[in-house]
Amino acid sequence: MRREIPILITIVIGWVMVMDFFFPPVSSVATRMRDWTLILIAISQMLGVANVARINLDKVSRKHPDAPYAMVLLLAIVLMIAFGVFLPKSATIGGLTWGGHEGGSVFDKVYNQMYVPMQGTMFSLLAFFIASAAYRAFKIRSPEATILGVTAVIIMIGQVPIGSLLWDGMPGLSAWIMNVPNLAAKRAILIGAALGAIATGMKVILGLERNYVGGE
Amino acid sequence: MDWMQRLEKLDRRIIFVIMLIAVSIPVLVRLDMPIPSSKEVDDYYETIEKLPDGSVVFFPADFDPGSVAELEPMMRSALTHLWRKNCKIVCFTLWDTGPGIVDAILRDMAGKMNKEYGTDYVFLGFKAGREVIMVQIANSISGVFPQDYSGKPTKDLPLMQQVDKLTDTKLIVNISAGYPGTKEWVQQVRTRYAVPMLSGCTGVSAPEYYPYYQSGQLSGLLGGLGGAAKYEARVGVKGDATAGMPAQSMGHLAVIALILMGNVLYVVNKKKAGAR
Amino acid sequence: MNISTEVWIWVSALLTLAIYSYLYRDNPVYKFAEYLFVGLAAGYYFTIYYRNTLIPNLIDPILAGPKDLNYFWYIVPIGLSILLLSRFVPSISWLSRWPIGFMVGAFAGLAIIGNAQGDLISQVQANLLPLVDPDSVTGFNNASGIGGKLLGILWMFGNILLIVGLITTLIFFFFSLEHKGPVGATAKVGVYFLMLSFGASFGFTVMSRISLLLERLRFLYGDWLGFTIVR
Numbered sequence: 140m141r142r143e144i145p146i147l148i149t150i151v152i153g154w155v156m157v158m159d160f161f162f163p164p165v166s167s168v169a170t171r172m173r174d175w176t177l178i179l180i181a182i183s184q185m186l187g188v189a190n191v192a193r194i195n196l197d198k199v200s201r202k203h204p205d206a207p208y209a210m211v212l213l214l215a216i217v218l219m220i221a222f223g224v225f226l227p228k229s230a231t232i233g234g235l236t237w238g239g240h241e242g243g244s245v246f247d248k249v250y251n252q253m254y255v256p257m258q259g260t261m262f263s264l265l266a267f268f269i270a271s272a273a274y275r276a277f278k279i280r281s282p283e284a285t286i287l288g289v290t291a292v293i294i295m296i297g298q299v300p301i302g303s304l305l306w307d308g309m310p311g312l313s314a315w316i317m318n319v320p321n322l323a324a325k326r327a328i329l330i331g332a333a334l335g336a337i338a339t340g341m342k343v344i345l346g347l348e349r350n351y352v353g354g355e
Numbered sequence: 356m357d358w359m360q361r362l363e364k365l366d367r368r369i370i371f372v373i374m375l376i377a378v379s380i381p382v383l384v385r386l387d388m389p390i391p392s393s394k395e396v397d398d399y400y401e402t403i404e405k406l407p408d409g410s411v412v413f414f415p416a417d418f419d420p421g422s423v424a425e426l427e428p429m430m431r432s433a434l435t436h437l438w439r440k441n442c443k444i445v446c447f448t449l450w451d452t453g454p455g456i457v458d459a460i461l462r463d464m465a466g467k468m469n470k471e472y473g474t475d476y477v478f479l480g481f482k483a484g485r486e487v488i489m490v491q492i493a494n495s496i497s498g499v500f501p502q503d504y505s506g507k508p509t510k511d512l513p514l515m516q517q518v519d520k521l522t523d524t525k526l527i528v529n530i531s532a533g534y535p536g537t538k539e540w541v542q543q544v545r546t547r548y549a550v551p552m553l554s555g556c557t558g559v560s561a562p563e564y565y566p567y568y569q570s571g572q573l574s575g576l577l578g579g580l581g582g583a584a585k586y587e588a589r590v591g592v593k594g595d596a597t598a599g600m601p602a603q604s605m606g607h608l609a610v611i612a613l614i615l616m617g618n619v620l621y622v623v624n625k626k627k628a629g630a631r
Numbered sequence: 632m633n634i635s636t637e638v639w640i641w642v643s644a645l646l647t648l649a650i651y652s653y654l655y656r657d658n659p660v661y662k663f664a665e666y667l668f669v670g671l672a673a674g675y676y677f678t679i680y681y682r683n684t685l686i687p688n689l690i691d692p693i694l695a696g697p698k699d700l701n702y703f704w705y706i707v708p709i710g711l712s713i714l715l716l717s718r719f720v721p722s723i724s725w726l727s728r729w730p731i732g733f734m735v736g737a738f739a740g741l742a743i744i745g746n747a748q749g750d751l752i753s754q755v756q757a758n759l760l761p762l763v764d765p766d767s768v769t770g771f772n773n774a775s776g777i778g779g780k781l782l783g784i785l786w787m788f789g790n791i792l793l794i795v796g797l798i799t800t801l802i803f804f805f806f807s808l809e810h811k812g813p814v815g816a817t818a819k820v821g822v823y824f825l826m827l828s829f830g831a832s833f834g835f836t837v838m839s840r841i842s843l844l845l846e847r848l849r850f851l852y853g854d855w856l857g858f859t860i861v862r
Contacts, residue, residue, distance in 0.1 A: 219674020
């Protein structure tokens with residue numbers, strides 16, 4: 140019964156979500172189930188944070204080489220949760236709002252001045268790596284690679300102002316590529332992926348797909 | 356190994372420096388360039404322009420700080436355009452690390468355009484649930500968001516007393532960085548309800564949304580910083596996207612030059628190896 | 632140059648440079664910034680999920696007390712949430728399959744409807760096109776110059792290429808038939824359409840990545856070092 144009950148739950152919930160589209164009377168049941176789903180998702184994400192903390196606590200207790208960094212991580216988690224969750228919004232000390240999560244609070248300040256720049260910078264590293272990859276790995280060895288390379292160059296020039304300075308038809312050519320051949324291929328991928336997603340969804344709500352419940 | 360073979364195996368840190376210099380110069384030195392528009396941007400502009408003044412607009416801002424560079428200019432231009440027409444904005448986000456940055460942009464723009472919270476716009480914050488929320492919110496906004504981002508009851512906000520369902524709004528303006536985003540809104544909401552939808556998305560996602568634009572599921576599309584710059588030009592604001600276009604152009608030219616150089620060296624070195 | 636004296640700008644700038652130090656090589660400064668980032672992210676997630684979902688959608692309604700019999704349905708999400716906690720106890724972690732099954736079912740059901748109506752039907756319908764778009768003929772007639780006329784011809788063939796492109800690409804993805812003979816030739820055409828779309832995606836991806844770098848450089852040069860940057 141360890142696998143059968145969760146599979147039965149999946150089947151029931153899945154069919155309620157599908158039937159909600161076709162039979163209005165099911166709507167109130169489906170709405171309630173969706174309300175429960177959003178609570179479960181929130182809890183599962185919070186448990187994910189607890190798991191991250193547990194793994195890093197483990198590194199500290201085992202004196203792993205990364206233990207000092209793990210302590211930084213744990214301290215960051217503790218401080219963010221202390222500011223955002225436990226300190227009341229009325230905790231104003233020294234002109235700063237130490238509690239709460241809205242604009243003007245310490246939580247918000249740390250987010251905007253530390254987290255936001257760091258995430259932006261992490262993603263911006265990709266600009267350097269894509270340039271390095273373009274130089275080292277983008278080798279035009281076949282007709283297919285030639286088409287890919289030429290198209291990429293046309294799009295890169297056509298989507299920025301320098302394209303219209305080089306040739307006034309470049310933006311138009313770039314637009315044609317995006318709206319005709321790119322569209323055709325992307326539409327085929329969309330349709331193929333939709334068929335696959337429908338098939339997988341049907342397997343799940345018919346109880347044929349059981350990998351998510353794991354072993355016995 | 357001769358110099359051409361050494362050049363083919365160039366240390367990637369030198370390539371990083373080349374990119375840094377290429378993109379830095381136009382940041383510091385003014386290079387004015389015209390910004391021609393495109394049909395999907397024109398349609399985006401016209402869709403908002405044709406909205407009756409004072410319309411309520413559904414504004415899911417589904418992004419996080421990782422995509423702020425491309426999407427913040429779009430969001431600012433869209434808010435400028437909508438607020439010039441005195442449209443009312445119901446904003447929220449489905450990205451868990453997004454609410455802080457979305458709230459900051461909204462408050463900053465509201466301050467610049469003299470818009471009042473609760474009457475001209477509301478920010479409902481974040482809600483977990485992705486597609487589940489999309490379907491749920493279409494039927495009852497206050498049911499999903501009983502409180503706004505700062506914890507105030509939604510039903511106490513004047514704007515939320517006029518609107519509670521998606522069909523109470525005239526337009527969906529989605530700013531999207533990926534999943535969940537435009538694709539899911541189109542699948543779950545746009546096709547079920549007859550509310551037109553616009554999308555401003557990152558460059559990475561833009562090519563896959565062209566089928567939605569051609570089918571009419573999206574009435575307009577802004578793709579990446581280029582799309583943002585074209586829209587800024589239409590709206591008549593000179594924002595970060597417009598200012599960034601020369602640097603963007605130089606970056607693209609640098610990448611193209613690197614691709615060409617890499618291939619020339621590959622061909623030459625391959626011929627030399629074959630001759631030996 | 633007019634270097635900022637604001638503490639938070641310096642904090643942002645130093646953290647930015649700490650992460651950029653990875654470009655030279657992996658080092659302790661980068662590792663510190665990376666772990667700090669993960670810690671801040673985790674703390675932020677927890678707070679936002681708690682404040683924006685748990686409080687308004689579960690805790691406040693429960694504390695408000697029963698207004699009608701629907702109140703007692705909250706026992707279900709509370710019960711399922713407790714079962715999720717069993718994940719941390721290996722001997723009873725199988726109980727967490729119940730809430731996982733619940734979530735999987737919800738998303739599977741929504742995926743079927745979303746993909747069917749939003750992607751499959753709408754996209755097939757959108758590709759039922761006339762072979763030549765009358766607007767494209769008008770566009771060709773109105774175009775000037777060789778470049779304009781060439782683009783006009785491309786647009787006139789647009790609908791035909793959309794139809795051919797979609798069919799040939801779908802045939803490429805149909806692996807139940809061996810790609811030999813006429814099927815192989817058709818699939819090859821589909822591959823060329825795919826390469827065109829991947830080239831377009833690569834071009835847009837480059838644009839996206841460079842934008843991200845641009846934003847950080849504008850911060851470092853403008854806000855931190857105080858250079859006059861182009862606005």
